[in-house]
Amino acid sequence: MPDDHKGFLWRPDLSFDAKTVVFCMKPPGGKSYHLYEVNSDGTHLKQLTFGDYDDLDPIYLPGGKILFSTTRAHTYVRCGPRHHAFVLARCDGDGKNIYVVLYGNEPDYLPSLMNDGRIIYTRWEYTDKEQKRVQGLWTMNPDGTNVMAFWGNQSVWPDILAEPRAIPNSEKIMFTGVGHHMWFNGSIGVIDQRAGMNYPHGISKVTPEIPWPEVGNGPEETSLTEKYHQAGRYSDYKTPYPIGEEDFLVSIKSTNAGHFALYLMDIYGNRELIYAGKSNVWHAIPFKPRKAPPVIVDRVAWPAIGAADTLPEKGTLFSANVFEGVPDIPRDKVKYLRVIQSDAKTYSSWVKTYQHQGPEISVTQADSVKRILGTTPVEKDGSVYFKVPAGKALHFQLLDEQYRCIQTMRSFTGVMPGEVRGCVGCHEGRANTPQTAHSRQGAIAVNRGAMDLTAPPWGAEESISYMRFVQPVLDKYCGSCHQGDGDARKKFDLTVRPSKEPWAVSRSADWYFNNCADVSELDTSDPWRKLQTTHSSSPFPELYVTLVGGGNDWYQPTRKENFNRFGLPVSFSGCLIVEGYTERNMDVGFRFCILML
Secondary structure, eight states: OOTTOOOEEEEEEEOTTSSEEEEEEEOTTOSSOEEEEEETTSOOOEEOOOSSSOEEEEEEOTTSOEEEEESTTOOEETTEEEEEOOEEEEEOTTSOSOEEOOOOSSOEEEEEEOTTSOEEEEEOOOTTSOSSSOBOEEEEOTTSOSOEEEEOTTOOSSSEEEEEEEOTTSSOEEEEEEOSSOTTOOEEEEEOGGGOSSTTTTEEESOTTSOOTTTOOOTTOOBSOTTOOOOSOEEEEEEEEESSSSEEEEEEEETTOSSOEEEEEETTSOEEEEEOOSSOOOOOOOOSOOOOOOOOOOOOOOOOOGGGOOOOOOEEEEESOTTTTOOSOOGGGOOEEEEEEEEOBOEEOSSSOTTSEESOOOSSOOOOEEEEEEEEEOOTTSOEEEEEOTTOOEEEEEEOTTOOEEEEOSSOBOOOTTOEEEESOTTOOTTOOOOGGGOTTTOHHHHHOOBOOBOOTTOTTOBOOHHHHTHHHHHHHHHHHHSTTOTTTTTSOOOOEEOOOOSOGGGHIIIIIIOOOOGGGSOTTSHHHHHHHTSOSOSSEETHIIIIITTOOTTSOOOGGGBOTTSOBBOTTSOBOTTOSOTTOHHHHGGGGBOOO
16 A cells, blocks of 8 residues: 555455455544455555445455445445445446445345355344344355355354455365354354254354354364364464465464464464564465456346436346145145345434334344245146346245235345246255256246236335235224223223333333333333333334234243244234344244244
């Protein structure tokens, strides 16, 4: 960097010919990170991106474009209103023609190139899941198509798989296991997807002496090699860069040092100090030309930018058999597939409480705005083929003939403009291929062609609302007894009224079901609790809070009486309690993926 250009710099990338470096920097007094490029000798520094948004983590792509993380989707982390949510975007080598290439409303970050030209990155995933324990690895093409889970989307250990890098001449990925609240603590691991996609399969620890931060080691840890030796006392590892199948650069902090230093290390534990300074050393890259991965040709019908701005084309989704890989469900009862659009948080109260993030959605879960786009028939062979809007986070439900949910998807997917993509089934493995009888050419849904979705009676643009959809039903069928002068009102009041529930809704289980707790009993020594209890009521009306909020206590096991006959924790109204289990008990959490009526 030229001496007269100072600022906060982060995570550079070296061009394939080693002639230029792209990086992100926030200048002194600036409020945003932008992308910059400079020659390797420090000449010709130039700013590539501009504006109020943060642009971070740039990497060079084969073919001359640049991929990076950005806040340009203008969304917020659902459970952290002080944090913008990152998506991935792509621009030309000069910073022009910026397109967002991921449609999620949950952060996607830290991209890097795989040996086959795909992008691997970390996704913070909690669509209908516990809100912080699933941050695994995902892959996509550089144009945003063919998004797939790579490893860990149903795993607790490690907490977060960060800083992934492809190991040369290998299908394996090296990564840092960090904690949701312990980003600068880390232990190094390796993923071999061929051995499995979730813990304990396909994962090995390179540094077994360091437990996974925040969650500790799981019950079935495996070391990459039995020949590993510790060779010193070290507390944390970060930003590995594999330079061979056994050797890698890595930043290490020893137990008696205050900063990370740069080491050359191998999988057997041998290490050699390369550099230690007064500041932390992270994100080291060998300064040498490297072979570029193959170029994956664009498959997106990119909409025009500027005066010729056009709407993006729809995409199509196909499955030869939605039952492929699905646990035992009553397949004969499945008649439709429902498509739900999950919209992002687009404004923030800047107050840490999951009730008050914009728009306000739920008293029990940091959720997204849901819109039912419509349904499509599931053919008798299990095939579906339908059109969906591009650039939207979508998830699905299998329905019976009365449109009741039999199974729900606890993740999201989507398409880029003009993308046509398919899957083997709802729980496919990456090594699976469709059964011959259900091949794309022979599937009933394909033979009849891609269908538009059948919108719900209230329209696809309407978001789901308790006050619009539920309360009118209670008014019509229950109000004569449970509202106004009704005799049953004292037993159960269905009148719409302001809630007196404090922001600390995690105590609603005791408050509503046992009637033995009030605001004065809450622990106000915690600053967050104190902030919550200084506000007298919830923004949500009664009786929504009673029906939906009761029985939920974040990270505490739900009481036995709140489990339904299928072993799922539910609230008073039967709503699933997504957070109703301890953080490391995923046996309870992931049983949500099967909903039997």
